[in-house]
Amino acid sequence: MDINQANQTAAERMMEARPILKGVATARDVIPGMQDNLLMHAGPPIEWDRMSGPMRGAVIGALIFEGLAKDEAAAVAMVEAGEVEFDPCHHHESVGPMAGVTSASMKVYVLENETHGNSAYSNLNEGYGKVLRYGAYSQEVIDKLKWMNDVMGPILADALEKSEGIDIRALLSESLHMGDEGHNRNKAGSILYTAKLAPLIAKVAKDQNDEAEILQFLGDNALSVLNPVMAACKAMADAAHGVEGSTMVTTMARNGTDFGIRVSGLDGEWFTAPVEQPDGLYFPGFTSEDASGDIGDSTITETTGIGAYAMATAPAIVQFISGSPQDALNATLEMYEITVAEHKYFTIPNLEFRGTPTGTDIRKVVELGIPPRINTGIAHKDAGVGQVGAGLVRPPMKIFEEAVIAYAKKYNL
Amino acid sequence: MDINQANQTAAERMMEARPILKGVATARDVIPGMQDNLLMHAGPPIEWDRMSGPMRGAVIGALIFEGLAKDEAAAVAMVEAGEVEFDPCHHHESVGPMAGVTSASMKVYVLENETHGNSAYSNLNEGYGKVLRYGAYSQEVIDKLKWMNDVMGPILADALEKSEGIDIRALLSESLHMGDEGHNRNKAGSILYTAKLAPLIAKVAKDQNDEAEILQFLGDNALSVLNPVMAACKAMADAAHGVEGSTMVTTMARNGTDFGIRVSGLDGEWFTAPVEQPDGLYFPGFTSEDASGDIGDSTITETTGIGAYAMATAPAIVQFISGSPQDALNATLEMYEITVAEHKYFTIPNLEFRGTPTGTDIRKVVELGIPPRINTGIAHKDAGVGQVGAGLVRPPMKIFEEAVIAYAKKYNL
Numbered sequence: 034m035d036i037n038q039a040n041q042t043a044a045e046r047m048m049e050a051r052p053i054l055k056g057v058a059t060a061r062d063v064i065p066g067m068q069d070n071l072l073m074h075a076g077p078p079i080e081w082d083r084m085s086g087p088m089r090g091a092v093i094g095a096l097i098f099e100g101l102a103k104d105e106a107a108a109v110a111m112v113e114a115g116e117v118e119f120d121p122c123h124h125h126e127s128v129g130p131m132a133g134v135t136s137a138s139m140k141v142y143v144l145e146n147e148t149h150g151n152s153a154y155s156n157l158n159e160g161y162g163k164v165l166r167y168g169a170y171s172q173e174v175i176d177k178l179k180w181m182n183d184v185m186g187p188i189l190a191d192a193l194e195k196s197e198g199i200d201i202r203a204l205l206s207e208s209l210h211m212g213d214e215g216h217n218r219n220k221a222g223s224i225l226y227t228a229k230l231a232p233l234i235a236k237v238a239k240d241q242n243d244e245a246e247i248l249q250f251l252g253d254n255a256l257s258v259l260n261p262v263m264a265a266c267k268a269m270a271d272a273a274h275g276v277e278g279s280t281m282v283t284t285m286a287r288n289g290t291d292f293g294i295r296v297s298g299l300d301g302e303w304f305t306a307p308v309e310q311p312d313g314l315y316f317p318g319f320t321s322e323d324a325s326g327d328i329g330d331s332t333i334t335e336t337t338g339i340g341a342y343a344m345a346t347a348p349a350i351v352q353f354i355s356g357s358p359q360d361a362l363n364a365t366l367e368m369y370e371i372t373v374a375e376h377k378y379f380t381i382p383n384l385e386f387r388g389t390p391t392g393t394d395i396r397k398v399v400e401l402g403i404p405p406r407i408n409t410g411i412a413h414k415d416a417g418v419g420q421v422g423a424g425l426v427r428p429p430m431k432i433f434e435e436a437v438i439a440y441a442k443k444y445n446l
Numbered sequence: 447m448d449i450n451q452a453n454q455t456a457a458e459r460m461m462e463a464r465p466i467l468k469g470v471a472t473a474r475d476v477i478p479g480m481q482d483n484l485l486m487h488a489g490p491p492i493e494w495d496r497m498s499g500p501m502r503g504a505v506i507g508a509l510i511f512e513g514l515a516k517d518e519a520a521a522v523a524m525v526e527a528g529e530v531e532f533d534p535c536h537h538h539e540s541v542g543p544m545a546g547v548t549s550a551s552m553k554v555y556v557l558e559n560e561t562h563g564n565s566a567y568s569n570l571n572e573g574y575g576k577v578l579r580y581g582a583y584s585q586e587v588i589d590k591l592k593w594m595n596d597v598m599g600p601i602l603a604d605a606l607e608k609s610e611g612i613d614i615r616a617l618l619s620e621s622l623h624m625g626d627e628g629h630n631r632n633k634a635g636s637i638l639y640t641a642k643l644a645p646l647i648a649k650v651a652k653d654q655n656d657e658a659e660i661l662q663f664l665g666d667n668a669l670s671v672l673n674p675v676m677a678a679c680k681a682m683a684d685a686a687h688g689v690e691g692s693t694m695v696t697t698m699a700r701n702g703t704d705f706g707i708r709v710s711g712l713d714g715e716w717f718t719a720p721v722e723q724p725d726g727l728y729f730p731g732f733t734s735e736d737a738s739g740d741i742g743d744s745t746i747t748e749t750t751g752i753g754a755y756a757m758a759t760a761p762a763i764v765q766f767i768s769g770s771p772q773d774a775l776n777a778t779l780e781m782y783e784i785t786v787a788e789h790k791y792f793t794i795p796n797l798e799f800r801g802t803p804t805g806t807d808i809r810k811v812v813e814l815g816i817p818p819r820i821n822t823g824i825a826h827k828d829a830g831v832g833q834v835g836a837g838l839v840r841p842p843m844k845i846f847e848e849a850v851i852a853y854a855k856k857y858n859l
Contacts, residue, residue: 210762211634212624212795221624221634224641228665231644235651235658245648252641348795349623358795382625382761382771383796 039278043297044374044392047273052144052265053198057190061137073122075133075330076288077303085289087168090416091132094170127154128267128330131166140186142261146268155264160254167412167419185247192233201265214347216340217408223257266333282393285336289328292428304436306429311411313424314355325412327426338376338391341406342368345381354423371397398433452691456710457787457805460686465557465678466611470603474550486535488546488743489701490716498702500581503829504545507583512549540567541680541743544579553599555674559681568677573667580825580832598660605646614678627760629753630821636670679746695806698749702741705841717849719842724824726837727768738825740839751789751804754819755781758794767836784810811846
């Protein structure tokens with residue numbers, strides 16, 4: 034068996050996937066296996082008793098949002114009575130940033146990979162401040178979710194229905210030439226996204242104030258496009274999964290407790306270990322003492338060759354996550370060591386338009402002792418608080434070692 | 447007299463100028479000295495018989511647009527009968543890209559420098575293809591100008607009136623961290639601008655189709671923000687003009703025939719010489735044989751520390767104007783040699799957030815033999831055609847030598 038050839042096939046599928054944002058719909062109507070008592074969450078599988086603070090907070094908030102629980106106590110009682118099912122977003126063609134908790138009534142982005150035909154989904158981005166994805170669940174959090182679901186969501190749905198869809202891979206190609214790395218810095222992508230949506234929204238919105246509010250919300254939120262980008266990356270990663278013999282990583286995801294990876298040639302098996310603590314810059318009033326462990330499906334960006342892997346495109350990001358522009362360049366250069374391809378569509382002007390390092394090879398990670406690099410937001414460790422900073426983290430090396438062992442076993446090496 | 451001190455004062459005034467886009471109005475209502483038979487133009491003063499092809503084309507188009515002439519022949523007859531006056535935009539607190547031809551009925555951006563109180567104006571950007579500023583004047587050019595004036599202009603005016611204005615210096619600080627250099631690459635700035643305007647436009651537009659068309663026009667045009675940016679730079683440059691003893695350049699402008707500069711400590715005197723030919727990349731079907739000489743007031747960007755001076759922020763621009771990302775970096779490094787300050791608000795992530803080289807010193811240009819660098823569009827040499835490419839150019843060294851001699855004479859050195 035030619036492992037390198039298998040990896041080239043997997044990388045080629047990842048790069049040639051062309052995810053188009055086709056619409057916005059209600060999760061229960063489109064996401065495979067969605068049920069009214071199911072909460073999807075970020076990262077590998079986890080049960081309530083091992084969930085981190087921000088994940089618990091998001092679970093409580095989602096149950097209140099759904100009207101299944103009237104408050105925190107009722108939500109916790111429901112969960113403890115076994116009335117709520119949990120399952121990773123990743124098991125449902127979905128991804129969600131930070132806690133990633135997505136419930137049946139929530140509006141989600143619908144993406145289709147025009148090359149290979151698979152779909153992917155992600156919830157809508159809530160912006161900054163007190164937000165469910167960081168584990169906050171106060172009334173203002175629920176109110177904003179309801180506005181997003183009842184006012185913004187339907188208008189986005191109508192607007193996208195009038196369009197030919199938005200090519201998110203093309204948008205990323207462009208935003209990577211505009212100082213974004215596509216994970217923690219999506220400033221350019223988010224305004225490109227807003228500018229593309231604006232004329233579509235203008236055509237369908239019936240109320241000028243709603244319209245103005247939506248355009249303001251999308252334009253002011255430098256993460257507006259993160260969720261469609263993540264779903265696009267999920268579509269790319271899924272297209273690359275299941276290539277017989279490939280040692281390429283197709284999932285990296287964290288639930289705040291465990292970091293999990295999956296490998297293209299190893300079916301759906303998760304390799305997990307306790308998450309590390311991100312290292313970065315904290316908002317005023319917070320320190321590393323306040324930080325939750327690493328959390329979120331947003332590592333799907335690094336999985337597909339952007340995020341920290343493309344940090345050389347985003348020197349200005351160091352103002353947000355610490356370090357120097359040279360560190361940003363070095364991060365990308367290091368990732369070439371552990372990847373199998375240079376991206377055909379994501380290029381780095383500063384490196385003479387070299388393609389971003391794409392497709393992590395578990396063999397190289399273990400042989401060289403270089404785990405992937407990840408840019409991330411940092412959540413407060415307690416339920417109900419929210420974001421406290423942003424920084425850098427790596428997955429535990431152990432999960433790559435275990436994946437290599439499992440690979441050797443499966444393929445009798 | 448302490449020349450360095452005078453230059454520091456001039457540079458400080460240039461950098462501390464804070465131009466706010468306050469509105470859109472009709473030129474004759476706001477521009478000082480505007481008259482119905484006056485056409486403002488780019489660059490230093492010039493009369494019809496010495497005008498370049500694109501400048502003549504824009505003059506013809508403006509007279510047709512104003513309804514003063516019904517066609518090219520009538521326009522030329524009017525001009526030759528002495529019925530049209532010409533004067534540089536720069537003499538009227540204004541600037542215009544390429545031909546820069548601006549007539550009394552045209553809508554213009556109104557900017558106010560909140561620090562020093564001076565105003566500046568620029569016409570609206572027409573986008574790509576057949577456009578007046580490149581000397582095209584066919585019916586489609588006139589029709590687009592009329593749509594801009596009659597449909598888009600009034601809605602932009604209403605939208606801006608509802609706002610607190612748009613801080614263009616802040617927008618540039620942001621866009622320079624997003625791969626723009628602010629002159630030939632304004633992709634990020636233009637979508638930032640569109641995203642800021644979108645909710646304002648949503649509130650005032652009465653017709654959804656007009657609104658959608660305007661948002662599409664602004665969002666698709668990667669030069670939407672060029673004209674407000676140029677007017678902002680004009681406000682900065684004017685604030686730095688007239689500092690006794692300063693050898694800092696406060697105007698660089700070309701009319702397609704002559705390149706002209708003015709110097710802070712030398713009153714309003716122009717130093718001019720024939721323009722050079724830009725060197726760059728041509729659109730399919732065109733070569734350097736087709737190119738007009740260097741043209742436009744857009745060099746006001748280089749005058750105030752952006753454009754080619756900030757090219758290190760915009761490595762992706764080389765795909766449009768030729769060269770490598772290293773050339774872009776070198777362009778900026780070279781400009782530090784001939785400038786008096788590093789910008790306080792315009793910084794370059796790739797150079798550890800060093801300020802852009804700001805304020806050209808005529809002494810340094812002459813002593814070191816390094817003329818300024820300029821990024822520019824390239825117009826066809828004939829009236830009525832349009833843009834044929836984009837590239838790089840320098841002003842003739844002679845005008846800096848003459849300015850130094852005039853300076854020595856005025857100050858008895």
